[in-house]
Each structure stands twice: as C-alpha cells, then as structure tokens.
Amino acid sequence: MKRFPKTFDVFVLGAGPAGLCAAIRLLDMGYTVGMLEQEEFPRSQIGESLSPGIRNIFDYLNAGHLLEDAMYLNTISAKVIWENKGHIYERLGQNNGGIIVDRRKLDQELLQFSVSKGLYLIQPGKLKQSVNDQNGWTLDIVHNSSEIRINSKLVLDARGRKGTLLNERVPIAPPAIAVWTHIDNNAVFNEAFVEAVDDGWLWGSPVCGNRYRIMAFTDTVQFKKSELHLLDLMRKTELFAPFVNQLKDNAVESCSVTSFVSQMPWNNQFIKIGEAAFTLDPLSSTGVEKAMRFSLQAAIAINTYLKNPDSEHPKNFYEEKLIESVVNHAHWTTDYYQNAWACHDKTEFWIKRINFRLDISNHKTAFTNKLEKEFNTEKSIFDHKQTAPIPVDYILHQLWNEEIAVSPNITFKSVYAIDNDCIVIKQALMHPNLERPLVYLDQVELFPLLKSMNSKPVSDIVIYLNKFMTIEKSKKIAVFLLSNQLLTVAQNSCSLR
Incomplete structure (x- = not known):
C-alpha cells in the first residue's frame, strides 16, 4: 500500500458506484481523495439492471469502456402486465438502452480505474470511530489487525443502507421487502417480465452467468417464509407461473427495500451520498444511475465548499437537490402504483402506497422540515402543448x-x-x-x-x-x-x- 498523505481533502467510505463516482470526479478536480472499503472485491451485489442514462455518466467519467463487456446483456425486451390484468404489453429493447451487468466485475473494475487516477485505497478495513473538530474529521480505521489514523477535511459516506442507522431513517414509502432466487437459464429466456399481483409485484430478467433472476416485492406485514411467499406470489401470475416447477430447492434470499432518506444527510461536513442518503422504491430501475448522478452534484457542492468553507451555498444546494430527487421520485412512484390494475382491488399493499403520508414527528431536523414542506406541496400538472415538430x-x-x-x-x-x-x-x-x-x-x-x-x-x-x-x-x-x-x-x- 502506497504511503498515505497526512491529510485528505475528501475521504470516502464505501466503494460502490456512488462513492467511486464522487471520488473520480473529485480526483479530476485535483483533490487528494482516499477511500475505505470494508469488503474484499469481487463481492456479490444485486442491482445489475442499469438504466440507459448510466452510459452518459460513465462516458462523462471517461469510464465508458467498462460497460463494453461481451458478457453484459444489452437491449433486453420485456413483457409487462400492469395496467390491465388481461393484457401483456410488449416493451421492445432499444439500441443504447439499458444494460444488465455483473456488479462483481463492474464494481471491481471501476475501483481499479479510480485507483489508477490517484485514489488512495484501504481495503478491506473497518471504521472504528470518527471524531470531528475545527480542522475536519479524524478517522480511526482497522486494517490487517493494525490501526490507521486518517485526517480529512470532509467525509463522504457512501456505505449504502449500512451508512444510515435505523433511527436516522425517515421512511418515504410504506415498508417493503424483496424476495428473490435464480434459475439456470442457458439463454432459454432472453426477455424480462414485470407483473402486478394483489399482494405486490414481480420482476424477472436474464442476468450474467446464464441465470434468470425472479424477484418479488411485497409488504413486510404479509411476508411469510421466503420460499413459500415467493411461490405463492408466482402462482398468482401469468408470466411467472411457468417458472414455479423449476425452482426446486433453489436458495431464496430476502432483504428490506423500504425507501428512506437520512434525517441529517449533511452534518458537520460528514456527507451522505448514494443509498446512505436516499433509497429509491424498487419500482424504479434507475437506482444506480440516480445514485451516481447525485454523487456528481455532491462533488460540485464539495468543490465549492473546499474553495470557500464559509459559504452557505454548498450545503443548501446539496439539500435542495436531494429533496428534489426524493419528492420527484415519491410522486412518480405513487402515480405508477395508481395505474396498476391491482390498485383498483384496494388490497393493503397497493392502498398503502397510494395513500402514503410523510411523517417526520420522530425525525425533526432543519433538513426534514424543508423536506416535509416540499413533499406535501401539491404539484401542478404541466400541459405539454407542443406535439408536432416545429417548422x-x-x-x-x-x-x-x-x-x-x-x-x-x-x-x-x-x-x-x-x-x-x-x-x-x-x-x-x-x-x-x-x-x-x-x-x-x-x-x-x-x-x-x-x-x-x-x-x-x-x-x-x-x-x-x-x-x-x-x-x-x-x-x-x-x-x-x-x-x-x-x-x-x-x-x-x-x-x-
């Protein structure tokens, strides 16, 4: 490991796409950037389905070549049952559209790319404690049974859900859980499926490694033993029912996917980005893209702060963009859930999602007060008048x-x-x-x-x-x-x- 500077401009916790995106941008601006990653790479990571906008971000970082891998899957078409229970909507794959990647491979290569640009890396390592004073942050890190002390003007927390404690999370949607498994594919199934059912909705797609992933999203209240619950939901569908007999003894995993925002995302120059700041409803396939896009905005705020630490603009800009992302996403998901056929059956899963109200009573901070005001403001529907080409x-x-x-x-x-x-x-x-x-x-x-x-x-x-x-x-x-x-x-x- 190369010799570390005594003080960093920015130190990043977590080597996921959000943290690496911010690190690359800040390195390009000329700052000294360090990073701590707790796990060794390659590591397993879900979230392989990336939206089309991810390509522009990778190109902007001069890392577009990392998406050019023969094993990645492009232009995946989809069958969707959503607005009408009896109707299958065919969504064709688009050129230069979304991409299915191997996150084990992509995250590792993006990390290596960052190191090649000058990133100082500690991996694996664990943050023991962090202390703030007038000069910034002092971080005590355990690495290979020894302790390293790091000083940094700012800290970026990009540790995902692990970066936000439960009592610091402000729910921005009802509780939800994801249950998933894989079946062998061997190119038999080359399209994605999306289908709404009375107790949730399911997504399936080919993923790298000749596998097909089947994933259900449902209410935590109704969740039973994971294998049985997934099978019950699949049997109610038209698109996924044929897969039931192929599951056999396949391992089934589950995790919380409840959307939340941190109650204090910028606190004494300890700044959260990615899923440590804000987690999206899984209905959106833009999680990685939006995490990286917000990281680029955070990098601008950090650059402004480092040039003028007394300015109020960096924090205000960061919070404004975060609130804008939260509110726009919440309104979009509510509208999308309202359009599902199952919503009209008024089952608990769907009613909770279209009637959700933000509650900050246990999370009152200056940030959440601003969030509440924007969240509860009625958004006017803009009439897009222009339809024909302009001569x-x-x-x-x-x-x-x-x-x-x-x-x-x-x-x-x-x-x-x-x-x-x-x-x-x-x-x-x-x-x-x-x-x-x-x-x-x-x-x-x-x-x-x-x-x-x-x-x-x-x-x-x-x-x-x-x-x-x-x-x-x-x-x-x-x-x-x-x-x-x-x-x-x-x-x-x-x-x-």
Missing part, C-alpha cells in the same frame, strides 16, 4: 425582420446554478409555458440574453447565438423562445423585471 425555418422566415419584446409574463428568481464546477446564484426565467425555472437553454444563459435582445429584430438573436454555437442550434433556440411566447412580436417594448 423552424418557416417561423424564422416569417419573423426574421420583426422587432421582438420580452413577454410581460416573464419573471426571474434567484436560484442555484453551476458555473465552472462551482455553485453560484443565477437568475432563472419563469413563465407559464415553462415546466420549471430555466437558467440555461442549451448552455446559453437566458437572463443576459433576453435583457440584451429586448427591442431587437429576430435576426439579431440568431446572429448573436451563432457566435457560440452552430447556426442550426441558434435557430432552434430562437424559435423555442418565440413558439413558447417567451418572446413576442413587439407592439410596446417591455423591460425585464
């Missing part, structure tokens, strides 16, 4: 010499944005035709653009944008602003407010 050239031809004015319905609000890997305050555009406040449009900052273009002809917008991007992109941005009525043909000019 860009035709619109510009008609309006090319027309003087434009900024819509009187536009307002601006101060929001957090990212500039040069740091958190800054920017003015975001707000308008009834926009789903959310908008700071940038295709990397163009809107506030100074509109301020400078008021009372100018449409042609000036296109010419100005063409200084920074292709003419085609310039025209599309101009037409977006016009077609959404953010800019209008001038009658009386109006100023930004």
Whole structure:
C-alpha cells in the first residue's frame, strides 16, 4: 500500500458506484481523495439492471469502456402486465438502452480505474470511530489487525443502507421487502417480465452467468417464509407461473427495500451520498444511475465548499437537490402504483402506497422540515402543448425582420446554478409555458440574453447565438423562445423585471 498523505481533502467510505463516482470526479478536480472499503472485491451485489442514462455518466467519467463487456446483456425486451390484468404489453429493447451487468466485475473494475487516477485505497478495513473538530474529521480505521489514523477535511459516506442507522431513517414509502432466487437459464429466456399481483409485484430478467433472476416485492406485514411467499406470489401470475416447477430447492434470499432518506444527510461536513442518503422504491430501475448522478452534484457542492468553507451555498444546494430527487421520485412512484390494475382491488399493499403520508414527528431536523414542506406541496400538472415538430425555418422566415419584446409574463428568481464546477446564484426565467425555472437553454444563459435582445429584430438573436454555437442550434433556440411566447412580436417594448 502506497504511503498515505497526512491529510485528505475528501475521504470516502464505501466503494460502490456512488462513492467511486464522487471520488473520480473529485480526483479530476485535483483533490487528494482516499477511500475505505470494508469488503474484499469481487463481492456479490444485486442491482445489475442499469438504466440507459448510466452510459452518459460513465462516458462523462471517461469510464465508458467498462460497460463494453461481451458478457453484459444489452437491449433486453420485456413483457409487462400492469395496467390491465388481461393484457401483456410488449416493451421492445432499444439500441443504447439499458444494460444488465455483473456488479462483481463492474464494481471491481471501476475501483481499479479510480485507483489508477490517484485514489488512495484501504481495503478491506473497518471504521472504528470518527471524531470531528475545527480542522475536519479524524478517522480511526482497522486494517490487517493494525490501526490507521486518517485526517480529512470532509467525509463522504457512501456505505449504502449500512451508512444510515435505523433511527436516522425517515421512511418515504410504506415498508417493503424483496424476495428473490435464480434459475439456470442457458439463454432459454432472453426477455424480462414485470407483473402486478394483489399482494405486490414481480420482476424477472436474464442476468450474467446464464441465470434468470425472479424477484418479488411485497409488504413486510404479509411476508411469510421466503420460499413459500415467493411461490405463492408466482402462482398468482401469468408470466411467472411457468417458472414455479423449476425452482426446486433453489436458495431464496430476502432483504428490506423500504425507501428512506437520512434525517441529517449533511452534518458537520460528514456527507451522505448514494443509498446512505436516499433509497429509491424498487419500482424504479434507475437506482444506480440516480445514485451516481447525485454523487456528481455532491462533488460540485464539495468543490465549492473546499474553495470557500464559509459559504452557505454548498450545503443548501446539496439539500435542495436531494429533496428534489426524493419528492420527484415519491410522486412518480405513487402515480405508477395508481395505474396498476391491482390498485383498483384496494388490497393493503397497493392502498398503502397510494395513500402514503410523510411523517417526520420522530425525525425533526432543519433538513426534514424543508423536506416535509416540499413533499406535501401539491404539484401542478404541466400541459405539454407542443406535439408536432416545429417548422423552424418557416417561423424564422416569417419573423426574421420583426422587432421582438420580452413577454410581460416573464419573471426571474434567484436560484442555484453551476458555473465552472462551482455553485453560484443565477437568475432563472419563469413563465407559464415553462415546466420549471430555466437558467440555461442549451448552455446559453437566458437572463443576459433576453435583457440584451429586448427591442431587437429576430435576426439579431440568431446572429448573436451563432457566435457560440452552430447556426442550426441558434435557430432552434430562437424559435423555442418565440413558439413558447417567451418572446413576442413587439407592439410596446417591455423591460425585464
């Protein structure tokens, strides 16, 4: 093991995708980063089904080659029974879509990639204690029967569910449990299955190693002996019932999959990421992707903090993004559960999920108070009016010499944005035709653009944008602003407010 620095900028606990993603990004920013992993690799890990967005993240980290493995499974199609009990929906596999990986292999290779970039690693090892003072954190680590003392300005906790104690978890969904097993596949079954039943739902998919995984998600209250419960649920299905006789004496495993968020995810520069901060409902197949994506946002917050430890922006930005992820995911899962045919039978599993209410009475912190406010805010349904392709050239031809004015319905609000890997305050555009406040449009900052273009002809917008991007992109941005009525043909000019 190479000689460790006396003090790290950031020390990461846990070598899963979230921790490694943050470590790689921080190493690229020039920081000294260390990591502790308790287990030896390769290790068994479920969560092999990765959503399509994972590819962009790996490419961004310059690690895209790690997903190019002949044993990984791409473009898996699926049969789904969800909204209608008697109808099988065929979901075709898409090019450059999701991917089934071997997490034993991928996690190990991602760790090796991180070490090659300069990560200092202790593996295996165990955190004995952590102490905070004005200089940061002191970590006492047991490694090979000896004790190592580490000093770090910040600690990133990426230990998954193990990184959050039970009494620190705020449930954001009803309790749930996963029960799963494998059968030999040998390429007999090459598509995934998803099916809702009265007491839960099931997912099946080919996985690496010529196996087919069958997994059920059900209520902890109704959970019985795992083997029997899984078989009972499978017998109620159309898609999984044919597998029942193939299980024989196959080992059946179970674990809690209750969704939660940490009540104090950023505490004295001890910062939780990945599943230590927030666990998704298993209904989503985007767990790894969202954990890594949030790690990238956390890395921006950490970079901003290390440059200016007195700034309030890093923690506020981090908490804002975490709350946004929690609330959006909770609303999405509620809507998806409501669409299931079994929900209309009003069985306990389904009713709990569509009627869930956040309770922070035993977890009151500054963070959970902000979470509660956002969680219980009714979200307006945005009407996506634009369906047909926009005739860009035709619109510009008609309006090319027309003087434009900024819509009187536009307002601006101060929001957090990212500039040069740091958190800054920017003015975001707000308008009834926009789903959310908008700071940038295709990397163009809107506030100074509109301020400078008021009372100018449409042609000036296109010419100005063409200084920074292709003419085609310039025209599309101009037409977006016009077609959404953010800019209008001038009658009386109006100023930004």
